[in-house]
Amino acid sequence: MSARPTMIFDFDSTLVDFETLEALADIALAGAPDAEATRARIAALTDQAMGGEIGFGEALRQRLALLPLTRDHVATLAAQAPDRLTASVRRNLGFFQTGAVEVVILSGGFREVIAPVAQALGVPADRVLCNDLVYDDDGRVTGVDGANPLSHAEGKPRAIHGLNLTGRVVMVGDGWNDAEVKLAGAADAFYAFTEVVRRAPVVEAADAEAASLDEVLHAEGLAGRWSFPRSRMRMLLLENIHPAAVERLEEAGYTVETMKGALDEDDLIEAVRGVHVLGIRSKTTVSRRVLEQADKLMAVAAFCIGTNQIDLDAAADHGVAVFNAPYSNTRSVVELAIGLMIVLMRDVPDKSAAMHLGKWNKSATGSRELRGKTLGIVGYGAIGSQLSVLAENLGMRVLFYDLSERLALGNARRMRALDALLAESDVVTLHVDGRAENKAIFGAAQFGRMKEGALFLNLSRGHVVDVGALAQAMGSGRIAGAAVDVFPEEPRTNADPFESPLQGLRNMILTPHIGGSTEEAQEAIAEFAAERLLGYLNRGDTTFSVNLPNVQLAEVSGAHRLLHIHRNQPGVLAELNQALAAAGLNILGQHLKTSERVGYVITDVDRDYDREALGVLKAVPGTLKFRTLH
Numbered sequence: 001m002s003a004r005p006t007m008i009f010d011f012d013s014t015l016v017d018f019e020t021l022e023a024l025a026d027i028a029l030a031g032a033p034d035a036e037a038t039r040a041r042i043a044a045l046t047d048q049a050m051g052g053e054i055g056f057g058e059a060l061r062q063r064l065a066l067l068p069l070t071r072d073h074v075a076t077l078a079a080q081a082p083d084r085l086t087a088s089v090r091r092n093l094g095f096f097q098t099g100a101v102e103v104v105i106l107s108g109g110f111r112e113v114i115a116p117v118a119q120a121l122g123v124p125a126d127r128v129l130c131n132d133l134v135y136d137d138d139g140r141v142t143g144v145d146g147a148n149p150l151s152h153a154e155g156k157p158r159a160i161h162g163l164n165l166t167g168r169v170v171m172v173g174d175g176w177n178d179a180e181v182k183l184a185g186a187a188d189a190f191y192a193f194t195e196v197v198r199r200a201p202v203v204e205a206a207d208a209e210a211a212s213l214d215e216v217l218h219a220e221g222l223a224g225r226w227s228f229p230r231s232r233m234r235m236l237l238l239e240n241i242h243p244a245a246v247e248r249l250e251e252a253g254y255t256v257e258t259m260k261g262a263l264d265e266d267d268l269i270e271a272v273r274g275v276h277v278l279g280i281r282s283k284t285t286v287s288r289r290v291l292e293q294a295d296k297l298m299a300v301a302a303f304c305i306g307t308n309q310i311d312l313d314a315a316a317d318h319g320v321a322v323f324n325a326p327y328s329n330t331r332s333v334v335e336l337a338i339g340l341m342i343v344l345m346r347d348v349p350d351k352s353a354a355m356h357l358g359k360w361n362k363s364a365t366g367s368r369e370l371r372g373k374t375l376g377i378v379g380y381g382a383i384g385s386q387l388s389v390l391a392e393n394l395g396m397r398v399l400f401y402d403l404s405e406r407l408a409l410g411n412a413r414r415m416r417a418l419d420a421l422l423a424e425s426d427v428v429t430l431h432v433d434g435r436a437e438n439k440a441i442f443g444a445a446q447f448g449r450m451k452e453g454a455l456f457l458n459l460s461r462g463h464v465v466d467v468g469a470l471a472q473a474m475g476s477g478r479i480a481g482a483a484v485d486v487f488p489e490e491p492r493t494n495a496d497p498f499e500s501p502l503q504g505l506r507n508m509i510l511t512p513h514i515g516g517s518t519e520e521a522q523e524a525i526a527e528f529a530a531e532r533l534l535g536y537l538n539r540g541d542t543t544f545s546v547n548l549p550n551v552q553l554a555e556v557s558g559a560h561r562l563l564h565i566h567r568n569q570p571g572v573l574a575e576l577n578q579a580l581a582a583a584g585l586n587i588l589g590q591h592l593k594t595s596e597r598v599g600y601v602i603t604d605v606d607r608d609y610d611r612e613a614l615g616v617l618k619a620v621p622g623t624l625k626f627r628t629l630h
């Protein structure tokens with residue numbers, strides 16, 4: 001057996017993302033009244049043939065008979081074909097073009113369509129085995145050359161036998177006629193290629209399923225685009241994350257599963273087993289217990305701002321990077337806060353409720369403008385400070401209180417004490433982060449210090465407010481109106497019930513944690529968080545990670561990148577470099593960044609080294625995670 005196998009690839013739905021006869025039908029039948037029905041009949045015949053229900057030769061003849069095909073139609077598809085390479089083939093052009101491995105294209109399709117693709121991939125013409133169309137004098141297709149074994153049942157194994165190949169022969173394809181190659185003994189291994197279409201009988205007959213070419217190359221020990229096939233990296237996105245994220249991550253080659261709701265701890269532990277990346281929003285608690293049992297987890301993305309639901313220290317202790325989208329829904333929260341203030345000031349919730357009960361109460365009593373009122377913002381971060389600007393533009397006077405030093409925007413006035421802010425504000429709005437120390441920072445005492453008849457808003461985190469105390473303050477009339485978007489206990493899914501002491505109170509607006517739930521924000525979050533994940537997985541870049549040292553890195557090129565996350569303890573870098581030197585690795589570049597808990601070392605090395613040596617690096621004491629990229 002030679003060291004490198006001969007790789008035989010099917011064409012339709014393997015090297016390219018289309019089925020030739022269906023694509024030709026689209027071209028030839030464009031505008032025809034029966035186009036849809038004919039196309040469906042052709043697709044059904046393709047499926048029957050590829051699933052092994054009818055012979056390939058028979059299906060080919062029946063499909064050709066359904067189509068008024070001409071030379072021009074075939075030429076049109078031939079011109080499009082090189083642009084229709086399957087995504088993983090496009091990624092691995094180098095594999096084909098270097099010519100290091102013998103490649104054969106074996107297809108029941110047509111030479112005119114396959115030839116330009118073979119040329120683009122650098123596969124010689126004598127290594128393209130396929131059918132030849134026969135035309136009449138007017139350029140109409142009349143059939144295929146019947147002398148060619150590929151126009152008949154079991155044509156593929158016969159065509160391969162004709163090549164007299166020696167050494168290991170590997171067949172890659174999506175159809176039953178590809179599986180037949182191995183079953184007939186013409187190949188040593190068969191990979192069912194499922195990137196474009198997955199046919200269960202073909203997968204069952206295969207030695208292995210390959211969701212991308214990367215997987216085939218990895219399994220065969222051949223140099224592919226990536227150190228590890230991305231399609232084998234599982235991503236689990238919970239809580240109805242916007243489809244733009246799924247699209248972006250799948251387009252980059254990863255396998256993505258989604259779920260609508262959140263999971264409780266035990267279910268999450270179960271679900272996260274074997275998962276490399278977890279995506280959540282605010283309702284999934286990622287505890288130390290979850291992280292301890294997440295055997296493959298590399299990264300968690302919070303597709304929102306808050307990360308209080310994740311045990312960030314535990315994640316760092318396991319070398320798991322955590323990302324969020326700190327600014328993508330800021331504006332949405334600010335706009336909702338402004339809207340809520342206006343409707344509360346105008347007594348709209350009660351007036352609207354009365355109208356639903358048939359009561360017409362046209363009155364200005366208790367209805368006020370925002371203009372000239374004082375807004376007290378508690379927590380002057382991204383949301384608080386943007387709200388400050390918009391509120392001033394509406395003519396409000398802005399005070400703020402923050403634990404940290406913050407730049408006062410416009411004419412906003414910083415208050416050194418929360419109580420002073422409470423005493424002066426007509427509206428108090430909370431925008432603090434969800435750190436554990438903020439639990440119940442707003443209770444009876446704080447409501448008692450607010451102005452009589454003031455309004456109160458919480459769009460930050462539910463645990464920050466003692467809702468019982470708020471209900472009492474509303475009941476006593478001290479607080480004239482309130483809007484609450486976040487709650488200490490929130491339902492995991494839309495199907496679960498909601499209960500709160502705030503229900504049924506007058507001039508109380510309750511919203512189901514939708515401050516950041518706008519289409520614009522969700523799409524922006526999806527794109528931002530997906531990019532952070534891809535930067536980390538593909539380059540090792542930790543920019544914007546909320547628990548690992550931030551290192552911004554370019555794409556690795558001409559080198560292999562070794563990524564090592566370790567406990568921040570003395571001597572790890574020295575040991576790592578000793579191990580690298582002992583293994584004879586030539587270092588091209590190295591970065592180290594540490595935080596209180598962990599260190600992150602990125603080492604780019606010459607590609608030429610003994611892969612076995614990498615095992616030593618994993619054994620360096622203090623190692624939390626180690627991986628390579630190329």
Ligand SMILES: NC(=O)c1ccc[n+]([C@@H]2O[C@H](COP(=O)([O-])OP(=O)(O)OC[C@H]3O[C@@H](n4cnc5c(N)ncnc54)[C@H](O)[C@@H]3O)[C@@H](O)[C@H]2O)c1
Pocket residue numbers: 305306307326329330333378379380381382383384401402403404406431432433434438441459460461485486513514515516517
């Ligand atoms: N309702 C929603 O849908 C929604 C959407 C987005 C964000 N949020 C929440 O809104 C809050 C604010 O988000 P952000 O992006 O502005 O966060 P941020 O981190 O930019 O700002 C938070 C600010 O609060 C300050 N702070 C923390 N604790 C404080 C305290 N006890 N007293 C005074 N100041 C304190 C911090 O110093 C910081 O300046 C977060 O809790 C976030 O999770 C809710």
Ligand SMILES: O=C(O)CC[C@@H](O)C(=O)O
Pocket residue numbers: 281282283303304305306307329516517
């Ligand atoms: O969309 C969510 O679940 C959370 C929104 C918000 O609270 C955030 O932290 O960004």
